[in-house]
Amino acid sequence: MIEVEGLTKYYGRHLAIQDITFNARRGEILGFLGPNAAGKTTTMRILTGYMPPTEGTARIAGYDVVDQSLDVRRRIGYLPETVPLYPEMSVRDYLQFMGSLRRVPMLEDRIDEIVEEVHLEDRYESFIGNLSKGLKQRVGLAQALLHKPEVLILDEPTIGLDPAQIIEVRHLIQSLGKDRTILLSTHILSEAQQVCDRVIIINHGQLVAEDSPANLQAQISGVDLLIVRASAKNESLSELIRSLPGVLEVVLGEEEGEVQVRSKPGEDIRPKVAEKIVKAGIDLLELRPAGLSLEEIFLQLTREDPGLEQAE
C-alpha cells in the first residue's frame, strides 16, 4: 500500500531525511519511531503529497506521490501533529467543508456515522475553538477518516492527550487498522509496542531499524535479563547466583537486595535461581524477566545522539 524507495529531502542545504526505504502492506499498522526532528514529519508530508522529495520515489496504493498527487490525496487520510483546525467553525461545518473538498458521497449520513465513531455526538454544534485538546484530536481524526481512506497517516496522534484519551485513541487506531494501512509516527515507544504490527526507527533522517516490536527486542537484547529481589545483601545475593551454570553476569541493583542477572539466551534459569536462593535460607521476594523494552532498544539505536545520552 505504501512503497517508499530511496526518499531523500533537503531543506536548502539541510538534509532532513536520507535514503529512506520501507513498505507497508494493506491492513498493517506501521509504527514510525524516532526522536524529535528525526525526519518523521518530513517523510509524512512527502507521502501526503504536501511537498515532493528531493530524490527517491514514494507510491501510495500504486500512485506516485509527485506525478499522481491528486490520486494519492484522494486515498489518504492525514492527521498532522498540530491538528490544524479552523477555530471559528463548528464541528459540523468543518466536517462538511472537508467532506465536500474530498467529494464524500452521502456526506450528511457519513458525518453522522463518523461523529458517532469518534464520540463527538454531543459536541456536534460546538465551535472547534472551544473544544479541549482531546476533542480537537477527535475532530482531526474524524476529518482524516471521513472519506474512508485506504491509507491513514497519523503524526503523533496521542500527543497532549490525557491517559484515558490515549488509550481510547489507541483502541480506535487498532480497530481502524483491520482493513486499512496505517502509518503512525510516535516517540512514545510503548505506544508502538502496543499498537503496531511493525516498527521502523529513524534517526537523524536515516532508517536505523525495521522489524516487528518483538523481533527488534530479541535482535538487540541478545541475552535474557532477569531481575531478582530477595531479603539479603546485594553482594551475598550476587555471590550466590554467579555460581549457577548459564549465568553470564550479575549486576548489583540500585536497591538493597536487588540484582540483575544476564544469562545465555534461550536458557531459562529462573527455577535454578529460585531453588538456590530458597535453599540458602533467604526469602525470595521477586523474580521477573526484564527483556529490553523498546525504549532501551531505541536508546541503543540512537545512542550517538548526545542529547539523548544526557537525558538518559
Added chain:
Amino acid sequence: MRNVITIGWRELRHYFVSPVAYAVATAIFLILGIIFFLNIDVGMRGGQIPPDGRIVINPLITILLFATPAITMRLLADENRMGTIELVLTSPVRDWELIVGKWLGSFAFMFLLIAVTWIYPIIINQMTDPGIDQGVLVSAYLGLLAMVSSLIAIGVFISSLFTSSVAAFFTTLAVMLGLWIVGGFGSGVGTGSEIARSLSFVDQYYDNLFIGILDIADLLYYLSLTALALFLGTRVIEARRWR
C-alpha cells in the same frame, strides 16, 4: 471548480462570524453615511442636490483602498500560521483552486457591501429631478467592482506571503496606496512619467468608467491585474515544494 466554490463559500460564511468583517463594514457604512449626509445637507441649503451617484462612489473608492487590506489580510496568512493549509493541500485540492476560492469568497463579501451602497443613488434619484443618469451609474459601479476584484487579488497574493495577518495588512495597504498615489509623479512627459501614469491604479483606468465611458480596455486592465495577482499567489503556494 467545485473546490473553488466550496472554499469561497467557507470564506464568505467566515466573514459573517468575523469581528474584523463587521468592523470594516461598520466603518465603511458609517463614513459613507456621514459623507452622504453632509453632501445632501449642503445641497439642500444651496437648493440643489447634484443628480449624481458619484458623490457616493468617490469617497467609497478611498475607503475601499483602506478596507480591502483588512478584508484580505487573514485569507492565507491565517492558514499559514495555523497550519490549516496543510490539511487543505493534502486534500484533493489544486493550488490554484485554493487561491481562487479565497479570492471568490472575499469578492462575494465585498460585492455584498458595495451592493448595499446602491441605496444612496436610489435616494438621490428620488430627491432630484430628472434623477440620476443610470448609464453613468452602472458604468461607475461596474468599474468599481472590477477595481475591487483586482484589489482583493493583490490582497490574496500578499496574504499568501505572510504568516502574520498584521504584516499582510500593512504590506497590502502600502502597495494599494502606492498604486493610488503614484500617478502624482506622472505629470511630466518623459518615460518615467508615462510609467508612473500607467501604474496609477485609479486615475489612469477608473476615471473613464467613472464618468460613464465604458471602455473595455480599462475593465480588461483590472481583470488582467486580478489574474496576474492570483497567478502569483498560486506560485507562492507552489513554492513550498521548492523550499
